[in-house]
Amino acid sequence: MTVRSRCLALIAIVGLIAGSLRSQPAVSLVSLTMLLWIVWEWIWFSISTKRELAQLILERSVQNRTESTGVLWSERWVDVILSIRCASGLQGDRILRDVIPENLELSARNVATDVSISFSKIAFLAYWQRRFLAWTQIEEPHLFVNELQIRETTREASLRYSVRCRSAGEVVLPGVRITFQDPMRWFRLDRFVSHRQSFRVLPSYAIAGDSSPVSKRINALPQHGIHRLQQSGIGFELLELREYQPGDPPKSIAWKASARRDKLMSRQYESEIPIRLQLFVDGSVTARIGGYGQRLLDQMVHCAATLANNSISIGDAVGSFLFDESSFQRVPSAFGKRGLFQQLERLADFASNRVPSSFALNNPMLDAAYAVCSERYPEMLDLQVNPISLSFWSYWFGAASRKRVQLSGFLAERYGLSVEQRLTMQLDDKLFAKYVQRFLCETSMPWMSPVISIPELVSQPSAGRNRQLARALTYAASHAKDNEVFVVFVDLICNMSPLDELVTAIKLARSKHHRVALVCPSPTFQRSPTMSQMHVAHDNVFDVDGLRIAAEQIRIHDQADRLKRYFVMLGVPLSLSGEANAIGMVLSEISIARSGRTLAQGVPK
Numbered sequence: 001m002t003v004r005s006r007c008l009a010l011i012a013i014v015g016l017i018a019g020s021l022r023s024q025p026a027v028s029l030v031s032l033t034m035l036l037w038i039v040w041e042w043i044w045f046s047i048s049t050k051r052e053l054a055q056l057i058l059e060r061s062v063q064n065r066t067e068s069t070g071v072l073w074s075e076r077w078v079d080v081i082l083s084i085r086c087a088s089g090l091q092g093d094r095i096l097r098d099v100i101p102e103n104l105e106l107s108a109r110n111v112a113t114d115v116s117i118s119f120s121k122i123a124f125l126a127y128w129q130r131r132f133l134a135w136t137q138i139e140e141p142h143l144f145v146n147e148l149q150i151r152e153t154t155r156e157a158s159l160r161y162s163v164r165c166r167s168a169g170e171v172v173l174p175g176v177r178i179t180f181q182d183p184m185r186w187f188r189l190d191r192f193v194s195h196r197q198s199f200r201v202l203p204s205y206a207i208a209g210d211s212s213p214v215s216k217r218i219n220a221l222p223q224h225g226i227h228r229l230q231q232s233g234i235g236f237e238l239l240e241l242r243e244y245q246p247g248d249p250p251k252s253i254a255w256k257a258s259a260r261r262d263k264l265m266s267r268q269y270e271s272e273i274p275i276r277l278q279l280f281v282d283g284s285v286t287a288r289i290g291g292y293g294q295r296l297l298d299q300m301v302h303c304a305a306t307l308a309n310n311s312i313s314i315g316d317a318v319g320s321f322l323f324d325e326s327s328f329q330r331v332p333s334a335f336g337k338r339g340l341f342q343q344l345e346r347l348a349d350f351a352s353n354r355v356p357s358s359f360a361l362n363n364p365m366l367d368a369a370y371a372v373c374s375e376r377y378p379e380m381l382d383l384q385v386n387p388i389s390l391s392f393w394s395y396w397f398g399a400a401s402r403k404r405v406q407l408s409g410f411l412a413e414r415y416g417l418s419v420e421q422r423l424t425m426q427l428d429d430k431l432f433a434k435y436v437q438r439f440l441c442e443t444s445m446p447w448m449s450p451v452i453s454i455p456e457l458v459s460q461p462s463a464g465r466n467r468q469l470a471r472a473l474t475y476a477a478s479h480a481k482d483n484e485v486f487v488v489f490v491d492l493i494c495n496m497s498p499l500d501e502l503v504t505a506i507k508l509a510r511s512k513h514h515r516v517a518l519v520c521p522s523p524t525f526q527r528s529p530t531m532s533q534m535h536v537a538h539d540n541v542f543d544v545d546g547l548r549i550a551a552e553q554i555r556i557h558d559q560a561d562r563l564k565r566y567f568v569m570l571g572v573p574l575s576l577s578g579e580a581n582a583i584g585m586v587l588s589e590i591s592i593a594r595s596g597r598t599l600a601q602g603v604p605k
Contacts, residue, residue, distance in 0.1 A: 001042075005186035009038055038186065045187045048091050049180045057085040058176055058195045060098070068197050074165045075204040077107065082148075082159045082176065090157065094150040095179040099192075099376060100163065101444035103171055103201075103292040106145050107162035166293035168203035168301050169352040172196065172444060174376055190378040202344045203351070205305035206583070240268045275594050276333055276484040277311045278476050279304045279320040279343075283350055284465040287491050289447050299521040300489035301347050303582055307487060310587065312340045319343075321472040322350045325464035328472040355441045356452050361433040364449065369436045370403045372443050373410055380410045404432065411435045465490075466502045473505035473516075483513045485593050487586050493522045493559050493576075499566075506572060517589045518567060518574040519582040522560065 001009070012034040019028030059066060061081040072078060082098050084090070100106060148159040165171060175194040181187060241257055244264035257265040281304055287297040308318045312335065319333035320343055331346045333339075374381055405426060412422035415435060425432045440451050469490060476486060486509055492499075509516050560576050567574045573589065575582035 002181075002186060002188050004184075005038060008186070009035065012038070041182055041184065041186055045180070045182050045189075049189055049191075051088050052086055052090060052094075052180070053178075053191060053193070055087045056178075056193060058193060059083040059085075060173065060195060060197060062173075062197065062199070070197070070199045072165055072171065072199045072201045073204055074168045074201050077162050077164045079160065079162055080173075083156070084148075084158070084176075085156045087155070089153050089155050090150050091153055093181050093183050095147060095181075096150070096157075096159070097147040097177045097179075098159065098161075099174050099177055100146055101172060101174075102446055103166050103169065103444050105164045105166055107164070165201045166291075167295065167298045167351060168201050168305075168348045169292075170348070170444075171199045171201050173198075174443075177375060177378070190374075192376050192378055200345065200348050202341075202348050203301045203305040205302065205309045207309075241265050242268060275311070275316045275590055276480070276482070277307065277316055277318045277590065278333075278480075278484055278486050279307065279318065280469060280472055280476075280486065280488040280490070281320060281322050281347065281350065282465065282469070282490040283322060283324040284491065285325070285356070285447075288353055289452075291446050291448060295446075296491050296521045297351055300519070301351050303519060303521075303586075304347060304487075304489060305344055306583055307586055308340055308343045310583075311590070312336065316590075320346065321476060322346065323465065323468040323472050325468065328468045330472075330475070353441060353444075353447055355438050356447060361429040361436070365433065365436055365440075365451065366403055366407070368445070368451070369407055369440055372440065372445070373407060376443070377410060380413070381406055407436070408432065411439060414439070463498060466499065470501040470505040473502075473509055477505070477509040477512050477514060480512065480514060483515065483593055485586075485590050486514055486516045487519060487589075488516065489519045489521070492518075492520045492563055493556055503570065506570060510571065515589050515593045516572050517586050518572055519586070520560075520563065520574060520576050521582075522556065522576055 012031045015027055015031030016035065019025065019031060059082075061083075062070060063072070063078050080098070082096075084096060145161045146159070148157060150157055174196055175192055177190065177192050180189040180191070241254055242265065244253060244258075244266045248266045252266045252268075254265045254267050281297075281300050283297060287300065288295055290296070292298070304320065308320075311318050315335065317333040317335050318339065320331040322329050322331070331343060334342055408422050408425045411417070411425065412419075415438075417425070421431075425435065437451060445451050469488070473486065473488070476484075506516050564574055564576065573585055575585045
C-alpha cells in the first residue's frame with residue numbers, strides 16, 4: 001500500500017468508528033463503502049499482478065541477436081530491443097525498466113516504443129479511473145530511455161534504446177524491473193524478472209596509419225649480435241648472386257652478371273621475417289581504480305590493441321604478458337586475424353575487475369549495496385520474505401541496523417551461507433564487508449568509493465608488481481629467438497616503488513639486443529591552481545582541497561621528470577604524454593628494429 005491508500009484507509013476507519021459511536025449511519029456507511037472499495041482494489045491488484053508475472057515472456061535483442069552470450073566492442077553504440085509479451089494482457093499503469101550495469105552508457109536519444117493495445121472488459125471503469133487520476137493532478141513519473149510505461153491494457157510491448165560500452169571487459173544485462181501499480185496509485189509492487197545476457201567486450205583500437213616497411217634498408221652492416229631477420233626468397237632487396245640451378249625461374253637470371261662471368265647467374269632476394277612484438281600490460285590495483293573508461297588500465301588496453309592490430313595487419317607476430325601483484329600470464333605469439341582476436345579476448349578478460357581485498361565497512365558501502373539489492377532483488381527485501389527481528393526502538397530509529405539485517409539474509413541466501421554465518425555477518429564488520437564487496441563487484445560496480453577505499457589502495461606498495469614484471473621480462477628475453485620489441489605498459493607514477501629488479505630485467509633484455517619501450521599512462525595533468533584561486537576572501541583561509549590538488553600535481557610532475565631522465569640514461573624511450581604519442585613512439589621503435597639500426601637516424605653505432 002502506498003501512503004495515499006494508507007491515509008485514505010485511516011480516514012475510513014476513523015469515520016467508521018466515529019459514525020458508530022455517534023450513531024450516524026450515513027457516515028458509517030460511506031466509511032464502510034470506502035474500506036470495501038480499498039479491499040476490492042487490493043484483491044484485484046494482487047490477482048492481476050500474480051497472473052501477469054506467471055505469464056510474462058521477455059526477449060532482448062542486442063545487435064539483432066538474442067543469444068545469452070555474445071561479443072561487443074568498446075566505444076561503439078549498439079541497439080537494444082526489449083520485447084514483453086503476456087498472454088492474459090498487461091494491465092495499464094505498468095513501468096518496465098531494463099536494468100543497465102555501470103559499464104554501459106545510455107544514449108540521450110528519444111525512447112522508441114511499440115505497444116499493441118487491446119482493451120479489456122473493464123475498459124470503461126479504467127477510463128473513469130484515468131479521468132479521476134487526471135482530475136487529482138497526480139504527476140506522471142519521469143522516464144529514462146531504458147524505461148517503458150504501459151498506459152493501456154496490452155498483450156505485447158517493445159522498447160528500443162542504444163548503449164555504449166565504456167571499456168573492455170564483461171557486460172551483464174541482468175533482467176527487467178517491473179513496477180506494478182493501480183490507476184489510483186493506491187498500491188505498488190516492485191518485482192525483478194531475471195533475463196541474463198552476458199557479453200565479452202573487446203577493446204577498441206585506432207588505425208595508426210600505414211606502417212608497412214617501404215623504406216630502403218641501409219647498406220652498412222648492423223652491430224654485432226643484431227640480426228636483420230633475412231632469408232632468401234621473393235622480395236625487393238638483393239641478397240646475393242649465385243650460380244643458376246635447374247628449376248630457377250627465368251626472371252631471376254642476372255643477364256649482365258652472366259655475361260661478365262660467361263655463365264648463368266641467378267639473383268637471390270631478401271624475404272623479411274616478421275618482427276616479433278611482445279606487449280606487457282599492467283593490471284595492478286592502481287591501474288584498475290576509477291570509473292569504467294577512465295581507468296589507467298583502459299588506456300593501456302587501448303594502446304595495446306592498437307599496436308597489436310597494426311603489427312598483425314602487416315604480417316608481424318604479436319604476443320603479450322599480463323601481470324599484476326601476484327603472477328603473470330603469457331599469451332603466445334600469433335599471426336593473422338585469429339591471432340589478433342586471441343589477443344583482444346585475453347585483454348578483455350584481463351580488463352574485467354576482480355574482487356578487491358576487503359576493507360572496513362562504512363555507511364556509503366552499506367547504502368550502495370542496499371540500493372543495488374532493492375533494484376535487482378526487491379522481493380528479497382520484503383518483510384514477509386526477509387523479516388527483521390529487532391526491537392521496536394531499533395526498527396524505527398536504526399535504519400542502518402535494518403539494512404544490515406536484511407542484507408545479511410540476502411547475502412546468506414545468495415552465497416549459500418549457514419545460519420551461523422548469517423548471524424555472525426550481522427555482528428562482524430570484516431566478514432560483512434567481504435561479502436558486500438563481492439556482491440558489488442559481481443554487479444559490475446567500478447573500483448571507486450564506496451566499494452573500496454582509494455587512499456588505502458594507493459598507499460599499498462607495488463614491489464610485487466615490479467617483481468612480476470621483472471620475471472616476465474626475463475622470461476621473454478631468455479626465450480626470444482631474434483631481436484624483438486618489448487613494449488611495457490606499466491603505472492610508475494601513481495605508486496612509488498623501488499625499480500631495482502625492473503631495471504635489471506631491462507638491462508638483460510637490452511644486452512640481448514631487444515628493443516624496450518616504456519609506456520606509462522598517467523592521470524590527466526591539470527594546471528596547478530594559483531594562490532588567488534585557492535584563497536577564500538571572506539575569512540582569508542586557504543582551501544585545503546586546493547592545496548592538496550596542487551601538491552599532488554607537483555608530485556606527479558616531479559615523478560614524471562625523474563622517470564624520463566632515469567630511463568633515457570638507460571637508452572629506453574619512455575612515453576608519458578598520451579595514447580597517440582605513445583603509439584607513435586612504439587611504431588618508430590618497430591621500424592628501427594626492422595631496419596637493424598640502433599638509432600632513429602644515421603648508421604648504427
